[in-house]
Amino acid sequence: MIKKRRFGSFSAAAVVLLLAVSARLASSADEGMWTFDNPPLKQLKEKYGFVPTQEWLDHLRLSSVRFMDGGSGSFISPKGLILTNHHVAMGQLQKMSTAEHDYVATGFYARTPKEEIPCPDLEINVLVSMEDVTSRVKAAVKEGMSDADALKARRSEIAAIEKESLDKTGLRSNVVELYHGGEYWLYRYKKYTEVRLVMAPERQAAYFGGDYDNFTYPRYDLDMAFFRAYENGKPVQTKNYLRWNPAGLGEGDLVFVSGNPGSTDRLYTHARLEFQRDLYYPLRLKFIDRYLQALRQYAARGKEEQRRALGRIFGLENSKKALTGEYQGLLDERLMAKRKAAEDEFRALVAANSSWHAATGDAWESIAQALEKNRRDYRQRFFRRLVSSYTGIAGTIVRLVAEVKKPDAERLPGFHESELAELKFNLLSPAPIHKDMEEALLAASLRWALDELGPDDPFLKIALAGEAPETVARKIVQETRLDDVKFRKALIDGGEKAVQKSTDPAIELMRRLDPMMRESEKWVRENIDSVLSSASEKIAQARFAVYGKDISPDATFTLRLSYGKAIGYPMNGTIAPYKTTLYGLFDRALSFGNTGDFALPQRFWDRRDRLDLSTPVNFVSTCDIIGGNSGSPVVNTKGELVGLIFDGNIESLVGRFVYDEEKNRAVSVHCAYMLEALLKLYDAEALAAEIMSPESDK
């Protein structure tokens, strides 16, 4: 699965926003996650003899959507119908489900619009415009400013630009940093927060093969889900939507992916990769293991507990597998040597030109030194982290009421005027919180912080105040009133005064922790982030000077265009085909005795003889994608939908650092399978009709 990964927990520690730096990798082959302002027209023309028109590009962009909880999708009918992955929909499905109605397990289909189920807290975005604001952001930094002041100045300017745009247009407005400071763009989004579920198959069909088959290929997953965007209680009229091509595609066909890749580290300096290898990955994997252990213990209590924990277990297993693959890449000496060689070449070219050299200075050295500093106490800062919805909500409220009192320019990231709508949408989500699970996880996270940091760590001295983790967690979870959305709203509306007075134990805890966490974050901002930010910007300028804009920026969870061909690849001693068929789905189920993660829903067996078993199920392409691209449409040169991205193969995991066209593959659901399933397995005639004849008014 390639859903964008998020930590999924409130980070009490500063999340070190390492602004990454550049090392040029020979941009070859089908590599690249291109911004729509700089599509790879030259590469497409040279390699495929195809040049998309501006109209083609605009149509694809405006048909594409971003799921703010970490995925991508597309409009596929003029009535706001949206296609994405089941695993992107998973969070909403879980929030809609109860012990009585488990839509994750049973699937769901709304035969009529009335049956569609509202999502509790889903925000969907369409990128409607892009504006280059690089010079304005850069002009905010004055000659002679310290790195820390420069960072502040840039962030203030960005907040101002976003606020102005929001006020002027009413659109979600975000300034996106591309090429690690090489460019800044103002992206404006049409935003939908009224979204309803139309159809989702059983998870067993969507996620057939489970964690075993995740990030691998050949594959046989029906990883699809359908939503509909509404405005004021009515389906949105979408002028731009993708037409469904039921025949799909042929081997070798040129295809495009339009989606929101989360992040890549291809332009990181070598020092940064070493930091990731030595500290970040080992700690993150350790943290995930502990988190998973706690969740599995909780899930073992019973069937309902298992249902409640399922979504998070999935997310963590997914992260674990992806991170493990990435980590292997960093441990691979050949990969690291390749990156080092590319960086050395780039640095030599810069050094050989006196004006480039003067502008770039000792940027690489600055980064290496800042990271050296960051190694100190990094582990401690990393483990000052609580896993709990309550402390997450409480921590955000405590900060929010303090930050909103400041001028916009001086606020912490995340609390600027332009960001408040999203923040409040999340804070006031009516999604269920399960007290028993919260207690188990909060206790566990305090316990492992204690194991890692010892009782004398200032964070734990405050958090535990001498008590046992289990006691603290019990009190907070039992006594907090934050389950109640109205209570949260009252605190926010009451402002700093209400929060200061509050005796809610979650609020109290986060109030006590806030000063030390602010201090710690400030240290990181002023000593690490700011140095990286200035140095990265210099390196980005040098890269433009040396190499131009022939490479795409690292992924930023904003809209990108990838291209490639549908072809197989060498795999484990043989070759993997470009597509799989329904025969293979039944083979894999039976070869594992139709049990566990390889058990097919009963309807597949009951209706097997109705199915055309030669129907293509999944296919691979060389399109360059990563987590966050889940749910992205795959289109052909006519702009028709031929597939639905849902994963990368195991060989693609090192793609975070290096793209390898020989083996890196994006995995998609084939349009033919989705249609075959809707018609022959799910009796979803109305939905199929809307997809196939979108203009007919039924």
Place this chain on the structure above:
Amino acid sequence: MIKKRRFGSFSAAAVVLLLAVSARLASSADEGMWTFDNPPLKQLKEKYGFVPTQEWLDHLRLSSVRFMDGGSGSFISPKGLILTNHHVAMGQLQKMSTAEHDYVATGFYARTPKEEIPCPDLEINVLVSMEDVTSRVKAAVKEGMSDADALKARRSEIAAIEKESLDKTGLRSNVVELYHGGEYWLYRYKKYTEVRLVMAPERQAAYFGGDYDNFTYPRYDLDMAFFRAYENGKPVQTKNYLRWNPAGLGEGDLVFVSGNPGSTDRLYTHARLEFQRDLYYPLRLKFIDRYLQALRQYAARGKEEQRRALGRIFGLENSKKALTGEYQGLLDERLMAKRKAAEDEFRALVAANSSWHAATGDAWESIAQALEKNRRDYRQRFFRRLVSSYTGIAGTIVRLVAEVKKPDAERLPGFHESELAELKFNLLSPAPIHKDMEEALLAASLRWALDELGPDDPFLKIALAGEAPETVARKIVQETRLDDVKFRKALIDGGEKAVQKSTDPAIELMRRLDPMMRESEKWVRENIDSVLSSASEKIAQARFAVYGKDISPDATFTLRLSYGKAIGYPMNGTIAPYKTTLYGLFDRALSFGNTGDFALPQRFWDRRDRLDLSTPVNFVSTCDIIGGNSGSPVVNTKGELVGLIFDGNIESLVGRFVYDEEKNRAVSVHCAYMLEALLKLYDAEALAAEIMSPESDK
């Protein structure tokens, strides 16, 4: 494919019979290719709670057969019916085929005994007795003998034992060296040379997936063929044969493999592995590449040429893939370090015991020094090698007539009395020789010898005598009369005199080359082989002293028993199931567009609806096997046939050096698939009836 690999060409260079030496590897898990005199009873009891009786073991041994052209098989009816792999039968199928009747392409089924086709030169063996002759062989070596004299003495004694046994019993008698000189056993075989083909499917079904899928899994091959052994024109009455279990086996079941693994290098010293890594593998792979290139050029001439070259191309591609996998193992520093550590531990234990130390002396050092010497000119000796049936036959005849005049004890290996029957059987084979292919290959092999050695190499000075490779090849191939079996027989019968007088250009060439090749081989025997032989024997004794007989000897293309369970394994990011099904066969065909190596014979499509697609096709087990095991029966604890070994997975290739139970898997055809195919695809009711009701007399 795991057919035993042979060089497939006359080696003008001495094939250095390196008697390998021991380094103990922790014998764990399901490892081991056990001799039937020392079955792993303790391991089976401890791990599986199953102890086979002597009767069970005898029955399995006597039901097992060895194919002298490099494979294994088993009797499966009382009327001499034999089951083996299609790729083991391939050589005979090719020799039986003509441009008009290509049984490799079309398959074959004899509806009645009359239709069965006699094999031109197939010898099949059944191991009827085993006798420990270690003390007699060792007694032949007298105190104070040089290594060279000791080697001669051992070989003379072995020849004498074999001759005595042959004279006394009339049975094929071979003394087998086990544990690299630790033990010598006299194996007596019942031999069958009158064998007929009963049934073989099309190669496209047997070898579905071709070289791509070779040595990989999941797999979908019908790699079976049926022969019948005759004596005096009548089917052999076989008391011992395996009963067919149509249900096959379940996941986790304990199974056994009885077959003839060709060779392993698990007890080699570390110095020996380094020699293999540095010299043998790179040269062998280079040689194979050139050979393949020449064959493909020849095959490109036309359809009939393609048919003629097919068998050799298959053999070479198979070798290339296997050797490449093995070579990767030697290049893997962790694997080499593991082997080194095991050897160091063993040597330390020997050194710590004064009597062991005295007996073993500097054996490891002797081996290292001999190999150091062997590195000199090894490349030159390696490339003094011609690829031609004519020079192969001529070279053997030239030697034969000289050797038979000597007392048996003084002859070169391969020419002892006990070996002459097999030698003549092969020399007088009526199998077709294709002049055009012979010429192309002989010219090519002279050409690449010239490239490698230069025109002044003594071998080439004799072979070319100043002419171009193509001219020499043309003359020999056009003028030789060795196609004629009677001509060969006349030369052999005419003895040294006839051969000396012969003006046949192939005989003339080999007569001229023989003295220098004898000299070269003698040097290797006296300077390398003899040292390795004495030192290896000492190490073998030390190993018995330190570790007992809890590990099995390296493979020697003699009958061995392996055991294990039918379970999947971690593969390329996911898990491979223990079995595959017919659904998967159709999936893989369609996912590659039913073309090339992935095209199924038309009958599969025509009769698809008759097939039960859930039928198991292939399965894997942890049984420890290697090339030569192809065609081995897989039996359950009742001794019933449940499968047919045909390959190892890609992860098993390093099994030549180290067995890894986690990933090393033997791949078998499932009995259910063979039966389903015979009945529903090949209309082979009579054959199926004989298999399923072997006692009924139809």
